Structure formats: structure tokens, C-alpha cells
Amino acid sequence: GWCRHYQDDLVVAAATSEGLLRALASALRRLRHRAMRAKPSKTLLGARRVPLLGHQVDLEAGERRPLPEAVRAVLTEALAAR
Numbered sequence: 001g002w003c004r005h006y007q008d009d010l011v012v013a014a015a016t017s018e019g020l021l022r023a024l025a026s027a028l029r030r031l032r033h034r035a036m037r038a039k040p041s042k043t044l045l046g047a048r049r050v051p052l053l054g055h056q057v058d059l060e061a062g063e064r065r066p067l068p069e070a071v072r073a074v075l076t077e078a079l080a081a082r
Helices: 017-033 068-080
Strands: 002-006 009-013 049-052 055-058 063-066
Touching: 002 017, 009 017, 009 049, 063 068
Parallel strands: none
Antiparallel strands: 002 009, 049 055, 055 063
16 A cells, blocks of 8 residues: 655555555554644545545546636636736
8 A cells, every 4th residue: 555645635545455454554653653643524534536636536547637626716716817
């Protein structure tokens, strides 16, 4: 499994359930060691697709697509700046 952080987001993924449990345990140990914790209301477990930094990330397919609300926000800003 693997663990990546992006700003205040943390993604833990693995190809198998056992690998995911090991990677998750490792990530939680690291957070605890740094006196940090995951916010339960923002936690997704076992998700195959996750929203991340304005994108919908499909962990199985390795694809990333912009979230419609993120695109709308960018377009609204761009039009307002004209």
C-alpha cells in the first residue's frame, strides 16, 4: 500500500484489503507520532473514488477528472474578472 498527503488531505491506498489495513495502520501511527489526527467527518474508508483538490480521483482506474462544482467556480471567477 501507499500513503500520500496533499495540503491537508491524506490518501491511503492499496491493491488488497490486507495491504490497505497495513498502510492505514502505518499512516495512523505517523499521525499519532506527530500529535495529529484524522477528522472523522472527512474520512472515507474503502472508497474507490474520492474527491481530492477539486478533482474526482478514481483509484482503481488511475483517472482524475475535475469536479463540476470546481469547474463552475473557476468559470464564475473568470467571468467576474472580465
